[in-house]
Amino acid sequence: MMNAMATPDLLTALRDTNPIVHCITNYVSMNIAANVILAAGASPAMVHAHEEIEDFTPLCNAVSINIGTLSVPWLASMTTAAQVANNHDIPWILDPVAHFISQFRRQAAQDLLNLRPTVVRGNASEILALAGEQGAGKGADAGDPVEAAHTAGQSLARQYDMVVAITGPTDYVTDGSKEIHISGGSEIMPRVTALGCALSALIAAYTAIGPRLDATVTALAHFKTAGTLAGQKANGPGSFESHFLDALSTLKDDNLTGVIA
Amino acid sequence: MMNAMATPDLLTALRDTNPIVHCITNYVSMNIAANVILAAGASPAMVHAHEEIEDFTPLCNAVSINIGTLSVPWLASMTTAAQVANNHDIPWILDPVAHFISQFRRQAAQDLLNLRPTVVRGNASEILALAGEQGAGKGADAGDPVEAAHTAGQSLARQYDMVVAITGPTDYVTDGSKEIHISGGSEIMPRVTALGCALSALIAAYTAIGPRLDATVTALAHFKTAGTLAGQKANGPGSFESHFLDALSTLKDDNLTGVIA
Amino acid sequence: MMNAMATPDLLTALRDTNPIVHCITNYVSMNIAANVILAAGASPAMVHAHEEIEDFTPLCNAVSINIGTLSVPWLASMTTAAQVANNHDIPWILDPVAHFISQFRRQAAQDLLNLRPTVVRGNASEILALAGEQGAGKGADAGDPVEAAHTAGQSLARQYDMVVAITGPTDYVTDGSKEIHISGGSEIMPRVTALGCALSALIAAYTAIGPRLDATVTALAHFKTAGTLAGQKANGPGSFESHFLDALSTLKDDNLTGVIA
Numbered sequence: 182m183m184n185a186m187a188t189p190d191l192l193t194a195l196r197d198t199n200p201i202v203h204c205i206t207n208y209v210s211m212n213i214a215a216n217v218i219l220a221a222g223a224s225p226a227m228v229h230a231h232e233e234i235e236d237f238t239p240l241c242n243a244v245s246i247n248i249g250t251l252s253v254p255w256l257a258s259m260t261t262a263a264q265v266a267n268n269h270d271i272p273w274i275l276d277p278v279a280h281f282i283s284q285f286r287r288q289a290a291q292d293l294l295n296l297r298p299t300v301v302r303g304n305a306s307e308i309l310a311l312a313g314e315q316g317a318g319k320g321a322d323a324g325d326p327v328e329a330a331h332t333a334g335q336s337l338a339r340q341y342d343m344v345v346a347i348t349g350p351t352d353y354v355t356d357g358s359k360e361i362h363i364s365g366g367s368e369i370m371p372r373v374t375a376l377g378c379a380l381s382a383l384i385a386a387y388t389a390i391g392p393r394l395d396a397t398v399t400a401l402a403h404f405k406t407a408g409t410l411a412g413q414k415a416n417g418p419g420s421f422e423s424h425f426l427d428a429l430s431t432l433k434d435d436n437l438t439g440v441i442a
Numbered sequence: 443m444m445n446a447m448a449t450p451d452l453l454t455a456l457r458d459t460n461p462i463v464h465c466i467t468n469y470v471s472m473n474i475a476a477n478v479i480l481a482a483g484a485s486p487a488m489v490h491a492h493e494e495i496e497d498f499t500p501l502c503n504a505v506s507i508n509i510g511t512l513s514v515p516w517l518a519s520m521t522t523a524a525q526v527a528n529n530h531d532i533p534w535i536l537d538p539v540a541h542f543i544s545q546f547r548r549q550a551a552q553d554l555l556n557l558r559p560t561v562v563r564g565n566a567s568e569i570l571a572l573a574g575e576q577g578a579g580k581g582a583d584a585g586d587p588v589e590a591a592h593t594a595g596q597s598l599a600r601q602y603d604m605v606v607a608i609t610g611p612t613d614y615v616t617d618g619s620k621e622i623h624i625s626g627g628s629e630i631m632p633r634v635t636a637l638g639c640a641l642s643a644l645i646a647a648y649t650a651i652g653p654r655l656d657a658t659v660t661a662l663a664h665f666k667t668a669g670t671l672a673g674q675k676a677n678g679p680g681s682f683e684s685h686f687l688d689a690l691s692t693l694k695d696d697n698l699t700g701v702i703a
Numbered sequence: 704m705m706n707a708m709a710t711p712d713l714l715t716a717l718r719d720t721n722p723i724v725h726c727i728t729n730y731v732s733m734n735i736a737a738n739v740i741l742a743a744g745a746s747p748a749m750v751h752a753h754e755e756i757e758d759f760t761p762l763c764n765a766v767s768i769n770i771g772t773l774s775v776p777w778l779a780s781m782t783t784a785a786q787v788a789n790n791h792d793i794p795w796i797l798d799p800v801a802h803f804i805s806q807f808r809r810q811a812a813q814d815l816l817n818l819r820p821t822v823v824r825g826n827a828s829e830i831l832a833l834a835g836e837q838g839a840g841k842g843a844d845a846g847d848p849v850e851a852a853h854t855a856g857q858s859l860a861r862q863y864d865m866v867v868a869i870t871g872p873t874d875y876v877t878d879g880s881k882e883i884h885i886s887g888g889s890e891i892m893p894r895v896t897a898l899g900c901a902l903s904a905l906i907a908a909y910t911a912i913g914p915r916l917d918a919t920v921t922a923l924a925h926f927k928t929a930g931t932l933a934g935q936k937a938n939g940p941g942s943f944e945s946h947f948l949d950a951l952s953t954l955k956d957d958n959l960t961g962v963i964a
Contacts, residue, residue, distance in 0.1 A: 427941045430939040
């Protein structure tokens with residue numbers, strides 16, 4: 182059970198601390214990521230100009246980097262932001278969105294990974310492909326793909342000394358030794374765009390206030406539980422988004438513990 | 443009656459096939475276009491970097507190009523995406539948003555049109571102006587402007603061997619010989635931003651799974667019918683958007699036939 | 704009391720006139736700003752390419768410039784748009800979002816301010832920092848920060864011959880001599896992203912149809928009153944946004960007068 186090790190009041194701490202999350206994220210996700218961060222209790226800041234990174238990133242409490250609508254100038258800003266975060270001991274999250282769709286993006290994901298993010302979050306395909314390019318994802322071709330992704334995630338976590346979160350119907354988190362599963366959510370969630378991107382930004386917010394593994398687990402539990410509640414009230418993806426943001430803003434620490442194992 | 447010729451189960455086919463729609467669209471529309479595509483039953487992919495187009499576009503089932511917040515680098519990506527789509531027999535849609543507002547955009551719309559889209563979607567003003575620049579929109583200055591737009595649309599459809607969709611209170615679709623009208627919708631729709639852009643992306647999704655004329659008609663019928671349902675429940679443009687996405691996700695093929703004539 | 708001097712039917716006039724608002728605004732705010740303008744009764748146009756500004760800006764009735772996700776090419780377009788607006792006597796609004804976070808943004812805000820916007824809207828921190836860089840915000844270090852921001856706003860208004868709007872729990876508007884307060888709203892509003900940016904765009908819409916001070920006050924009253932209504936119905940930030948847009952679209956002039964003092 183994770184419950185014993187998780188900081189029990191991390192959600193309350195998030196709201197009390199109100200950390201600033203510097204997001205360099207894709208255009209599709211910007212509005213919903215900012216709204217998720219605000220609803221959860223932290224402060225988003227979308228800033229991407231290379232001219233601003235060295236001034237601004239050190240003022241933030243966490244950084245979220247998402248390559249969803251990547252381009253050459255944005256990649257330069259992401260790279261500098263990761264380096265500045267490292268130099269200032271600021272945690273940063275990498276979301277390697279669909280990094281396998283082009284040589285440009287594949288290389289970008291690898292280069293960012295080499296800068297050692299605090300947490301990587303992706304779906305099973307993304308994590309498998311990320312590990313495969315390292316020669317670490319051998320399990321991908323045989324047996325259960327979800328199990329293969331977990332094995333790949335553990336290898337990546339050990340190789341880069343980071344936390345890996347693999348999200349899906351059941352979320353999986355590992356630091357290379359511990360393994361935690363988070364249940365809940367709604368089958369409507371994949372029908373709402375950019376929720377995964379927004380989740381990465383929420384993980385970043387939590388890494389500002391707690392140990393990386395606990396922070397990741399609490400972010401996922403917060404997200405899954407809000408998804409469960411919204412799914413019970415929604416009539417489809419439109420009303421889901423509205424209920425989901427409401428639920429993120431009203432949940433308490435006590436609501437989150439049951440979904441973590 | 444269109445009903446006899448329309449593929450009767452195109453909406454079910456969309457959900458079963460789940461085609462990938464590569465969207466290069468304006469910033470305002472990205473989130474709602476992705477949500478419309480997801481709610482309807484397909485998969486959106488917003489990718490614009492020129493470095494990725496040649497790798498990524500061939501992996502997609504349709505392309506949606508929208509010049510709403512056009513810039514020089516994005517135009518280069520749109521042009522390459524249209525060329526790659528042509529080379530791979532992938533259908534692509536052009537949405538020439540307000541192409542008459544500047545010389546830059548007017549030229550861009552003409553250059554993209556010369557690459558022969560599968561479908562062009564616009565409002566009456568946009569189609570009239572597009573035809574007028576060809577010398578084909580002579581009817582624009584006299585009589586009923588809606589009728590003039592239909593005549594212009596037919597000329598354009600013949601000239602470029604494409605389908606033209608003119609959307610408004612009643613939608614009009616032509617391939618240069620056949621003419622189909624789609625009724626329904628809600629007067630709230632023009633008060634929600636980027637719905638037209640999202641509709642173009644939905645047409646792209648349907649062109650991935652059916653003949654271009656049937657695909658366009660079914661996309662418009664799906665959109666109009668969802669608009670009708672949402673309009674009955676909404677208290678204004680905010681609640682409309684929520685109900686509209688819900689309706690897109692719950693409609694069945696049988697719900698669409700009555701609005702096509 | 705402001706009521707005596709405010710144009711009593713400015714909201715009706717907005718809907719009747721339907722002015723076009725050229726917005727060069729940040730990525731996070733684009734969709735919600737467009738939806739706010741549409742819900743209120745005007746027409747948004749998001750256009751940022753430098754190639755289009757000289758053709759397009761003169762066709763518009765107001766311009767809204769917001770530096771929220773600033774970059775070098777966008778700043779060039781903002782600068783040209785402000786100059787074109789000045790040359791054509793088109794009112795324009797500056798929203799100096801978080802201009803204190805980097806040297807790049809600080810300089811950009813100052814350069815745009817030197818082009819003499821019709822209205823500047825910001826929160827207390829932004830207005831204080833803007834004045835401080837002029838040596839005009841001496842009051843910022845002592846006493847009540849809200850009072851200090853009001854003093855700073857008055858100085859700025861006089862120095863640049865403009866209207867300054869400082870928004871917060873109670874909004875404050877000044878042209879350097881008159882002072883107006885607008886009450887209402889909801890404590891949920893700061894938990895919805897980009898509402899301040901959308902408000903700046905709404906001020907722009909009103910400046911197209913009324914004197915700058917009345918226009919600003921009416922925009923703020925329209926926004927605050929919609930916020931009050933939405934706050935009464937909402938269960939959190941997700942449902943708030945939906946109710947808020949609905950309320951913007953249904954309010955009448957008579958609903959706005961009580962909140963202005």
